[in-house]
Amino acid sequence: MQIAVVVNGEEHVRDVEPRLLLVHFLREDLGLTGTHWGCDTSNCGVCVVHLDGVPVKSCTVLAVMADGREVRTVEGLARGADLDPVQRGFIACHGLQCGFCTPGMLMTARWLLDHDPDPSTEDIRAALSGQLCRCTGYENIVRSVRWAAENGSEAAS
């Protein structure tokens, strides 16, 4: 069936099978491979994107469910060459090692800061509790989000 999805501000019209998952629609149909595809069971959180402004695990959302809605992926965080504060925070605080979990961490962190500009480390840990870093770099991930909170006044969004 035909769907029209606004992804990072740009409308895409595609003919898709109902069983196509949103993560594969983004990666395969649109070529937006920044969103990673991990556990496939909504546990690991590498596939988190914003659906109408709310973070969801895109391995457990059908592409047809996004018809007529807005999706924001990690590619939509930066504005041109200006990285989002959460991206700069991950650079400043060494918030990634292998980088596989990073897109999902960034999208959830952005949403957290949009709703709570000054979260405690406990708040950050709770917000990210549905996401796994198999390098176990959680300390630096939490620090990175705190850095973004403290240095994020010029948020690209």
Place this chain on the structure above:
Amino acid sequence: MQVPASFQYRKATSVAHALSLLAEYGPEARVVAGGHSLLPMMKLRLAHPEALVDINDLAELAEIRVEGGALVIGALVRHAELLSSAVAGRHFPILHDAERVIADPIVRNRGTVGGSLCQADPSEDLSAVFAALRAELVVRGLDGERVVAARDFFVGPYETVLADGELLVAIRVPIRPSVSAYVKVDRRAGDWAVGAAAAVLELAGGVVAEVGIGLTALGARKFVAAEAEDHLRAGPPSGERFAEAARIAAAHCAPTADQRGPVDYKRHLAGELVARALRGAVGRAA
């Protein structure tokens, strides 16, 4: 790559439309909302519906309101919405206790209250909570509406009294002065319960006028510890009586051994969690 088998997909535009779609596609159709139980089961071919009826657009099912002396929670209310609902937390803090430990924040953004109940997973948290609260489930079909007590909704694991073509539309929790709490033991953040207990107490004149005790993942019939409730009703809310109720609840539940623990451990947990939930609820009394 895990991908579901092919199916037909229809987006419902109203409850009436959803019901007509369910009638059109028959028993092989399934309702999908958050999809966080159904889609993984479809990927694993544990479920293979021929058609999905998507109810995500039905705003009429997505409200939390107080109406007719009851808290009414629409079936499509997301877990995150129930967790952030001030009116729900004010009347029934147990709902926030439970929502705080259901899956993780991202899953809670998508998963729905009604979907969790209809999935009827024995380890799902809200089944015991609404059973303890003696909630009423409002079910609509083409022939009209019927109300099912939460305690009568569950037939067994993954099985409810919903007939083909019926849709759970709302959960009604009668508002009476009560104290309540839900306590859960899990192995890590966001995991299914090893065991959990729900307690709802209506206290009047120094006695327990009514009590609901729910058990999650512990093999309790209808998700409740009815014998423990009987023990507490009409007596004082004392620690001694709570301890005896906990012992009764542990004796009457029927947990099964799995990777989360052996039977004797889970039975011990049942007693301990019932005692903690009862104490936690009473501790909230003003």
